[in-house]
Amino acid sequence: MITLFSAELAQARDYGEGHANGSPAIALDNAQGRHEHWRAVGRLQVDQASQKSRCTGALIDSRNGESQAAGPAYILTSGHCVTRHSLNFTHNTPVQGYIDFDYFLGNMQRTQRHELKQIVSATVRGADLALIELQTPLQELLDLSIEPLKLSHRPPADSVDLMIVGVPSGHENAPGLRLSLCAYEGAEDLVEEVFVFRGFYKHRCAGIAPGSSGSPLLDRRSNHIIGVTSTSTGRAKAENRCQTNAPCEIKGGQPAWSPDTQYSSPATGLQNCFVHGRFNPDAEQCTLRSTLEMTLGEDYSPKTYRRITLDRQGNPVFPTWSWPFSLNTPMYRYKTTRSATECESPHYYKDAADAANVLIDDPVGPEAGMHFLCIIGVTSQAQRPAQEMMNKPVVIAMELAPAGPTRMPELTIDRLSEGGYRVEPYFSAPSLWVYTFKSGEPDAVDCDEPDGYTPHFEGARTYEASKLPLKLCSKAHDLSKQASLPRTDLLMP
Structure with a gap:
């Protein structure tokens, strides 16, 4: 009876300390050791030369229930904190940087700094996870009473309460870990520029900002890691959905926008990657296991957004995938779908073909919306799909926009004190990607005449008073490179 009662008390603990979901992020101190269980979460500096490379990381328990810690210390963080390669995994790569443990409010002079050794494994292909080995072994950290966080063995249940403990930016005057609380809202497939993420955990914790990437997503009752904070729509606009820092969800083949939302990469299953305290990517059921590597052809350029055009007879003309590549396997198979998760199903893949110098140039469509190209590597025509193969396909996304005009140029035109003009274009991918101007x-200038336009990618343009009066012609181009109708502005003395 005493054992059962104690277990119930342990299960009932609220690591959120009674605060409501969605409440403002809470600065964490460690007075009287009350937050000792988060000493293993720290500020991660991957590249010491860049403040933009700051993330959050957490020391994980890699002992598989064993009392002795004979292996290295491993930090779990976001894959995009160490790599931006959307196609291949990164393995066993030396890295410079450090992590600061004991990163509590008012404790900056007594943090525990430990140097990074190598990126053991990292990916932003389908997931957003990285394991980094420290120079310091795990036992030495345990001797310092820095207790690693345990990995959850199962995904979150519906509406379960979650926590994020991390180091968001914006608190330079009071640095330290912050606790955010929210409920689990389900799993979603995401597209963010060239990145295609599958089954990410959706939530709306307050106070998430740059620097939160890599923060552990924790079960509020157990304090076990169930995911890693990856991306957010909190500082983005709906018009930029599916572009950089503006992830979109995919619903029925269509991009959908969820404002003020965060998404975390699942971490359940990672405990299967450790054998006797050491990372082993060949371990059965390891979710960071992949040997498939893709090399892109010289003519490759990202084509994440394309528009249906019309020929002279008004018939639709569809873009093609135009995807040149080679694999490190002898053969490949592919298919197209409207759902990224469907890439993990072995059904409807085409017959195997030679995987050297391939060009997939099938038309995309015919329906507008999001389309996915799924590629797996095989050794022969007869090879049966294995779990490893189907869990780690290469997935490429393209949004197919319906036929129609490109958004007109949007310019802010200000008169300067010396009599000239400052003209600043408004850029907003995918619709206002680049501008072209002539003046x-x-x-003497005809804006409808296509010759003479030159591209302009960023910043403002200045026109001196001595050149006035002046006719300014501008066009906006979307990510599919389709131009708008010309805009005409007269700049008068």
């Missing part, structure tokens, strides 16, 4: 004497 000259009003009677």
Whole structure:
């Protein structure tokens, strides 16, 4: 009876300390050791030369229930904190940087700094996870009473309460870990520029900001890691959905926008990657296991957004995938779908073909919306799909926009004190990706004439008073490179 009662008390603990979900992020001190269980979460500096490379990381328990710690210390963080390669895994790569443990409010002079040794494994292909080995072995950290966080063995249940403990930016005057609380809202497939993420955990914790990437997503009752904070729509606009820092969900083949939302990469299953305290990517059921590598052809350029066009007869013309690559396997198979998760199903893949110098150039469509190209590597025509193969396909996304005009240029035109003009274009991918301009004497320039336009990618343009009057012609181009109708502005003395 005493044992059962004690277990119930342990299960009933609220690591959120009674705070409501969605409440403002709470700065954590460690007075009287009350937050000792988060000493293993720290500020991660991967590249010491760049403040932008700051993330959060957590020391994980890699002992598989064993009392002795004979292996290295491993930090779990986001894959994008160490790599931006959307196609291949990174393995066993030396890295410089450090992590600061004991990163509590008011404790900056007594943090525990430990140097990074190598990126053991990292990916942003389907997941967003990285394991980094420290120079310091795990036992030495245990001797310092830094207790690693345990990995959950199962995904979150519906509406379960979650926590994020991390180091968001914006608190330079009071640095330290912060606790955010929210409920689990389900799993979603995401597209963010060239990145295609599958089954990410959706939630709305307050106070998440740059620097939160890599923060452990924790079960509020057990304090076990169930995911790693990856991306957010909190500082993005709906018009930029599916682009950089503006992840979109995929619903029925269509991109959907969820404002003020965060997404975390699942970490359940990672405990299967450790054998006797050491990372072993060949371990059965290891979720960071992949040997498939893709090399892109010289003519490759990302094509994440394309528009259906019309020929002279008004018939639709569809873009193609135009995907040149080679694999490190002898053969490959592929298919196209409207769901990224469907890439993990072995059904409807085409017959195997030679995987050297391939060009997949099938048309995309015919329906507007999001389309996915799924590629797996095989050794022969007869090879049966294995779990490893189907869990780690290469997935490429393309949004197919319906036929129609490109958004007109949007310019802010200000008169300068010396009499000239400052013209600043508004950029907003995918619709206002790049501008082209031309200008000259009003009677000598025809904005409808296509010749003479030059591209402009960023920043403002200045026109001196001595050149006035002046006709300014501009066009906006979307990510599919389709131009808008020309805009005409007269800049008068």
